[in-house]
Amino acid sequence: MTNKEKYKKAFSAVCPSNEFSLEVEKMKKINRQNIFKTMAASIAVCMIFMASATVAYAMDVGGIQRTIQLWIHGDCTNATIQFDGDGTYSMEYTDADGNEQFMGGGGVAIADDGSEIPLSEEELMEELMAPDVEYEEDGSVWVYWMDQKIDITDKFEDGVCYVKLVKGKETLYMTVKYKGGYATGNHKYPDPKEWSAN
Numbered sequence: 662m663t664n665k666e667k668y669k670k671a672f673s674a675v676c677p678s679n680e681f682s683l684e685v686e687k688m689k690k691i692n693r694q695n696i697f698k699t700m701a702a703s704i705a706v707c708m709i710f711m712a713s714a715t716v717a718y719a720m721d722v723g724g725i726q727r728t729i730q731l732w733i734h735g736d737c738t739n740a741t742i743q744f745d746g747d748g749t750y751s752m753e754y755t756d757a758d759g760n761e762q763f764m765g766g767g768g769v770a771i772a773d774d775g776s777e778i779p780l781s782e783e784e785l786m787e788e789l790m791a792p793d794v795e796y797e798e799d800g801s802v803w804v805y806w807m808d809q810k811i812d813i814t815d816k817f818e819d820g821v822c823y824v825k826l827v828k829g830k831e832t833l834y835m836t837v838k839y840k841g842g843y844a845t846g847n848h849k850y851p852d853p854k855e856w857s858a859n
C-alpha cells in the first residue's frame with residue numbers, strides 16, 4: 662500500500678461539518694470585500710499621485726502665472742506675470758496705446774561664500790515696484806515711480822542727480838548717474854562712488 666492510499670484510508674472516516682463550509686463561504690465573501698476595498702484604495706492613491714505629479718510638472722515647466730497690478734511709466738497697469746522659479750520672470754501687459762508688450766528679467770544675490778542664489782518672487786516684485794530711470798530719444802531723462810513721472814533732464818551736476826521721492830508716508834532718496842545706473846535709500850542719498858558705471 663502506498664502513502665497516498667494510506668492517507669485516503671485514514672481520512673475517509675473524517676467528514677467536514679456544515680459549519681466548516683459556512684466558514685469557507687464567509688471567508689470568500691470577506692476576501693472579495695477586502696479585494697474591492699484594496700482596489701479602491703489603490704486607485705485613489707494612484708489618482709492622488711497623478712494629480713500631484715501633474716501639479717509638480719506644471720510648476721517645473723512653466724512656473725506659476727498670475728495677474729498683478731503695477732505701475733509702468735506712471736500708469737497703473739494689469740500685467741500677467743510668470744515667475745519661473747529660477748530667479749527669472751516673464752511679463753505681458755497692454756500699454757497706454759493698446760499695444761501688447763512683453764518683458765522679462767531676473768537676477769541673483771551673492772551669498773557670503775560667493776555663490777549665486779536666484780532671487781525669490783518677493784525680491785523680483787520689489788525690483789518691479791522700484792523706481793525706474795528712462796532715457797528718451799529726445800535726450801530727456803525721466804524717473805518713474807508708482808504714479809509719479811519726474812523730468813530730471815536739467816538736474817544733473819557733474820553727471821549725478823539727486824531725487825527725493827515721496828508717496829504718502831514712504832520716502833525714497835535716489836541717486837542717478839547719467840547713463841551709469843542709480844541707487845535708492847530709505848534714509849539718505851546713496852553715495853555715487855559706491856557703485857561703478859555700467
